[in-house]
Amino acid sequence: MNDTITAKSAPQSKTRRRLVQGGLLVVYILIMVLMIFTGRRHTILIDNKDAADGSYSAINGMEVAIDKQESAEYYPGDRDRALVQGQRHTIQVTIFDGNTSIEKTFTVPLWSDMMIISVPKMAAGLEPWIEPFTMAEQIEEAQESGPPAGEMSFQSLGGPAPEGTEEAQPSP
Amino acid sequence: MSAQKKLSTMFSRYAVVIIFVIITVAAIPPSGLSVTYILQEIITRLGRNSFLVLALLLPIYAGMGLNFGMTLGAMAGQIGLIFAVNYGIANWQGLVFALLVGLPVAVLLGWICGLVMNRAKGREMVTGYILAFFINGIYQFFVMYMLGSVIPMGNKAIVLSRGYGIRNTLNLESVRQSLDNIVMLRVAGFSIPLVTFIIIALLCIFVMWFKKTKLGQDMRAVGQDMAVAESAGIPVEKTRIVAIIISTVLACAGQIIFLQNMGNLATYNAHDQTGFFAVAAILVGGASVTNASIANVFVGVMLLHAMFVVSPLAGQKLFGSAMIGEYFRQFIGYGVIALSLVLYAWRTRKAAAEARLSLRGARSGPAKGNGKPAAENGGQA
Numbered sequence: 001m002n003d004t005i006t007a008k009s010a011p012q013s014k015t016r017r018r019l020v021q022g023g024l025l026v027v028y029i030l031i032m033v034l035m036i037f038t039g040r041r042h043t044i045l046i047d048n049k050d051a052a053d054g055s056y057s058a059i060n061g062m063e064v065a066i067d068k069q070e071s072a073e074y075y076p077g078d079r080d081r082a083l084v085q086g087q088r089h090t091i092q093v094t095i096f097d098g099n100t101s102i103e104k105t106f107t108v109p110l111w112s113d114m115m116i117i118s119v120p121k122m123a124a125g126l127e128p129w130i131e132p133f134t135m136a137e138q139i140e141e142a143q144e145s146g147p148p149a150g151e152m153s154f155q156s157l158g159g160p161a162p163e164g165t166e167e168a169q170p171s172p
Numbered sequence: 173m174s175a176q177k178k179l180s181t182m183f184s185r186y187a188v189v190i191i192f193v194i195i196t197v198a199a200i201p202p203s204g205l206s207v208t209y210i211l212q213e214i215i216t217r218l219g220r221n222s223f224l225v226l227a228l229l230l231p232i233y234a235g236m237g238l239n240f241g242m243t244l245g246a247m248a249g250q251i252g253l254i255f256a257v258n259y260g261i262a263n264w265q266g267l268v269f270a271l272l273v274g275l276p277v278a279v280l281l282g283w284i285c286g287l288v289m290n291r292a293k294g295r296e297m298v299t300g301y302i303l304a305f306f307i308n309g310i311y312q313f314f315v316m317y318m319l320g321s322v323i324p325m326g327n328k329a330i331v332l333s334r335g336y337g338i339r340n341t342l343n344l345e346s347v348r349q350s351l352d353n354i355v356m357l358r359v360a361g362f363s364i365p366l367v368t369f370i371i372i373a374l375l376c377i378f379v380m381w382f383k384k385t386k387l388g389q390d391m392r393a394v395g396q397d398m399a400v401a402e403s404a405g406i407p408v409e410k411t412r413i414v415a416i417i418i419s420t421v422l423a424c425a426g427q428i429i430f431l432q433n434m435g436n437l438a439t440y441n442a443h444d445q446t447g448f449f450a451v452a453a454i455l456v457g458g459a460s461v462t463n464a465s466i467a468n469v470f471v472g473v474m475l476l477h478a479m480f481v482v483s484p485l486a487g488q489k490l491f492g493s494a495m496i497g498e499y500f501r502q503f504i505g506y507g508v509i510a511l512s513l514v515l516y517a518w519r520t521r522k523a524a525a526e527a528r529l530s531l532r533g534a535r536s537g538p539a540k541g542n543g544k545p546a547a548e549n550g551g552q553a
Contacts, residue, residue, distance in 0.1 A: 032272045039265025041346055085262055111326075113260065 037087065042108045044082045044089070045116040045133055048074040056124040061096035064119060074119070084108065093119055106130050184519060188512050189458045189471070195504070196479045203485035210481055212362055217477035218470070219352060219368040220433040224426030225450045225469045226375050227419050231296075232464040233383065234415035235395030238451045241285040241300030241416065245423025246443035247311045248278035252424070253347070253431060254319065254338055254439070258327045262346035264354060267428055270347075274424045281307060282420030286413030293398070297461070304447060315439055338439045348435035368429065375422070376466050391415055395462070426450075452476060452505040455512040462516075479504060 046064050050057045058076035065071035066082045067089050074080065087110060093102040102123060108115055114133045122129035183190065200210070224242070231239040252274030256266040285303055292299040319325055320336030330339055352365035382388045390411045393401040402408050427446060431437050454464055457472025480501055487496035 028272065032269060035265040035269040035272070036259060036261060039261040039263055039269060041260045041262040083262075085265075 037110065039085060040087075040110060041083055041085050042112060043114040044084055044108070045114065046072075046074065046080050046082060046091075047116055047118045048076060048078045048120060049118070050076075051118075051121070056118075056120045056126060059095055059097075059120050059123060062119065063094040063096075065092045066090070091117060091119075091122075093123065095123065184515060184522075186458055187515055188455055188508055189475070191511075192456050192475050192479065192508070196475060196482065199479065199482045199486040202489045203482040204489060205482060205485060208361065210478060213481045214474050214478055215362055215364055216433070217480075218473055219365045219372070220430050221450070221453065221473050221477065222372045222469060223375060223429045224423060224446060225453045225473055226372070226379065226466070227422035227426050228450055228454050229379055229464055229466070229469070230382070230391065230415045230422075231419050232459070232462065233388070233395050234391040234412055235398070235462065236289060236412060236415060237297040237461045238454070239300055239416065239419050239423075240297055240447045240451065241282075241289070241303055242419055242423035242450060243304035243443050243447045244281040244285055244307050245274075245278045245420035246427035246446040247307065248274040248281055248420070249424040249427035250274075250431070250437060250439070250443060251277055251311075251314070253344065253428060253437060254315070254330070254342065257330055257342055257344065257346060258325050260327065260346065263350045264347075266347040267351055267432055270428050271425055274428065275421060278421045278424035279417055282417035283413060285420060286416035289416060290409045290412055301447075308443070311443075312440060340439055342437040342439055344431060344435050344437055347432050349433060351429060351432050368433075371429070379466060387411065387414065423450075448509075449476070449505060452508045455508050460512065460516050460519075476505075476508075 044066060046066075048058050048062065059074070060076060062074050063071045064074055066084060069082060071092070071094075072080055087108050088105065089108065090103060090105050094100075095102070104122060106117070109132070112132050114135075115130055116133040117130050119129075200207075224246075227242055227245065228239055231237065249270065252270030252272070253266075255273045256270040259269070261269045284307075285300065288303055289296045289299055316337045319338050320331045325331050325336075325338075330342055331337065332339055349365075351371075352368050355366040357364040357366045383392070390401070390406045391414075393404065393406055394408050394411050398408050401411075423446070427443065430446075431442065453472040453476045454468055455472065456476045457468035457470070459465070459468035459472070483500045483504070484498055487493060487498070487500055490496075
């Protein structure tokens, strides 16, 4: 009798044990995922510059705060950064002229390290006012547009000569 | 027992503690440091190091001596932190993530360590020490080559300029003191990292509870006599492996707590001295190779780190060079371990000789035996 009970209960307890182990593994992975979602840090660049196409212009003095962080003042041409954790955040803008306030909520994609918020674009109601920002793209764009006229070239700072300059020189 | 003999026994038992207290107290006046500053430093270092030192207790209970193999757990913790920094997970979430990544690695390494130690019974300490060197080689290979080449690393700031391998020093700014700063109590001018101390207290409670469990009792039995435990039906080898796995996992968590307090990670050598300083601390606290308690951990961490705080400045004042104090730290650390081991061996021999003498007295005649002290059979390397 006892042997029969043991023989029946052994596979049952084995199954139960496997279920508990599987459940624990799932909980383990879920905690890891939760930590990634709630703990991942992003850099938010807060920008107060004119649009290249003139569609909006920089705000003449404002105070910006992200979440419950300390607010900072921005004037035309300013750009600063804030570090945020998690994905959903709130930006509060107080414009000095007319003392108007804007509050918006935004979501940062999980694997995006850096985002840029154009506050003048946001104030003008244009979309998208928040975009991913990558340093490599910025460098590429800057190189494509070339150095502005009248500014110092790389060579004048002792850097290597830009490609093609040697060919351009007249042969003696 | 005569009073002189009692005094002699007490001195031989607490020789390391007594010597250490004398050296530390003597070094305080020349260091010129205020008592307040020293106390604050001790509080900080208690939070930073206690968890690591507590990881040594279970292997001692299981008769495996001082677990120099805890370095393996420290390496697992560091791997977890590298991944937390790589994925940009900040704050206490980063620490939990690091722990969750390091945990399976620590269990695996602890299991390997336990298996090896079971094949080197009686020489666990030296085996653990050498095993740590071996696993260190694998760790170096993993961090220097595999990370970035086989395992992709998204955060280019932590990868070497060649495209693979982790930089020599990692900035743990994203998790720096994130555990300590959850609740920082200010009491009478002292800053006390409450959450860190709560975690340490929970570990102490766990250790006390664990000693009363079936597994804990088995560990004590295995620690006292493996042959008797085996004949009593206790799975000796399995129990020893469990002790080492728990110790390695605790060392993993301890290293994460240690590094979050420090705020940076020396990728290739932060773990080198982990076992050494933890062992030195528990020995300074009055523990021995076979006997240790929670009190030994805290007394040891306080004394060792009080010495570490005052010795560079005392060296500066007394010898004109802070480097003397730094050398003094190393010298004291290794000296304490050596002295403890020598005292342990001496006490074992003395106890054996006394047992033999009392046996002779009881038989009132010359004893017949192989001439070897009985306690030597269960002695540690």
